[in-house]
Amino acid sequence: MAKKSIDVIKYFENLYNSKSIYCWGANGEIMTPELATKLYNMYHNNTYNKKYYDEKLKEGLNKIVADCSGAMCPVSGFDTTAQGYYNKCTAKGSIASTPKDTACLVFKGKST
Numbered sequence: 001m002a003k004k005s006i007d008v009i010k011y012f013e014n015l016y017n018s019k020s021i022y023c024w025g026a027n028g029e030i031m032t033p034e035l036a037t038k039l040y041n042m043y044h045n046n047t048y049n050k051k052y053y054d055e056k057l058k059e060g061l062n063k064i065v066a067d068c069s070g071a072m073c074p075v076s077g078f079d080t081t082a083q084g085y086y087n088k089c090t091a092k093g094s095i096a097s098t099p100k101d102t103a104c105l106v107f108k109g110k111s112t
Contacts, residue, residue: 003075008103011075020064020071023056024048027070031060075103082107 021031025043029035036057040050056065066073069081078088085105091097098104 003103005101005103008075012071015064015066015071018064020066021056021060022067023060023065024052024067025070026065026067027073028064028066031057031063031065033057035065072105 015028020028023031023039025039025048026035036053039056040048040053044050044053069085072085076085076088078084086107089105095106098106
């Protein structure tokens with residue numbers, strides 16, 4: 001079911017007002033020690049290592065955490081990758097064809 005723009009705006013205002021934080025791999029959950037461990041086990045690499053997730057736990061304990069695409073998961077309800085969002089789009093077209101009363105995602109692909 002399509003979300004109305006006002007619903008998406010309210011959701012992101014809540015993220016802002018609740019001082020949510022960026023955390024690689026998170027999808028809008030509340031940060032707990034268990035979540036930090038889960039994210040580390042799933043995504044760890046040289047950049048997103050144990051120290052990274054320990055610092056995110058310290059910074060974001062009991063706050064909402066999400067990465068850029070994961071922030072959309074609670075309002076979309078599906079795969080939080082850009083490709084996942086694109087696959088679920090019910091209408092595709094140019095910027096000029098986007099509706100004014102429905103939240104939309106814009107994807108920039110390779111120009112040919």
